[in-house]
Amino acid sequence: MIIDEIKKSNIEALKNHDSVSKSIFSVVLNKIKLEEINKRANGIELVDADIVAILMKSIKELQEEKENYVKVNNAQMSEEISKQIEILSNFLPKLMSEEEIKEEILKLEDKSVGNVMKHFKLNFAGKCDMKLVSETLKKLG
Numbered sequence: 001m002i003i004d005e006i007k008k009s010n011i012e013a014l015k016n017h018d019s020v021s022k023s024i025f026s027v028v029l030n031k032i033k034l035e036e037i038n039k040r041a042n043g044i045e046l047v048d049a050d051i052v053a054i055l056m057k058s059i060k061e062l063q064e065e066k067e068n069y070v071k072v073n074n075a076q077m078s079e080e081i082s083k084q085i086e087i088l089s090n091f092l093p094k095l096m097s098e099e100e101i102k103e104e105i106l107k108l109e110d111k112s113v114g115n116v117m118k119h120f121k122l123n124f125a126g127k128c129d130m131k132l133v134s135e136t137l138k139k140l141g
Contacts, residue, residue, distance in 0.1 A: 001048055001051070002048050002051045002052065002055075002091055003032060003046075003051055005091060006025060006028060006029065006032075006051075006091060007029070009021070009025065009087075009091075010022070010025035010026075010029060013025055020080050020083050020084060020087075021083075021084075021087055023084075024058075024062075024084040024087055024088060025087075027058065028054065028055065028058055028088065031054050031058065032046070032051055032054055035050055035054060048126070049125040049126045051091075052092060052093065052125070052126030052127075053125070053126060055088050055091055055092055056092065056126070058088055059085055059088050059089065059092075062081050062084055062085050062088070063085065065081055066078050066081040066082060066085070069081065092126075093126060093127055094127075095127060095128055095129055095132075096124060096127055096128040096129075096132075098132060098136055100128075101120075101128060101132060101133050101136045102136050102140065104119075104120070104124075105133075105136065105137060105140060106140075111137070111140070111141075113134075113137060116133065116137050117130065117133065117134070120133045
């Protein structure tokens with residue numbers, strides 16, 4: 001599971017005194033633990049797709065934070081956040097390309113927005129960028 005890889009990397013960061021990695025792993029592991037607690041309360045197991053969603057959300061938040069540091073010309077923090085984004089990106093599965101998304105959409109009988117988005121959310125959670133799915137669908141329409 002992805003969580004095991006993150007935990008191993010966190011231990012490595014601790015051993016190497018890598019403060020940038022330690023800080024992002026700490027944040028992500030806490031988010032994962034909270035999600036795990038919420039899922040368990042509802043009798044549901046935490047799966048890799050949940051962890052991928054947490055990672056993607058964290059990366060998005062980091063990108064927004066980085067933009068703010070760029071606006072105020074804080075190059076050091078911007079660089080640090082770029083490194084954190086790169087670290088988290090290494091744990092994400094390879095995302096589907098626009099061509100792969102297009103092929104999958106063409107296989108569907110019902111190409112309505114709701115149906116296509118539901119299909120990708122159910123079958124490819126964490127393996128595709130839903131924004132890219134939407135844009136690809138619009139191009140086909």
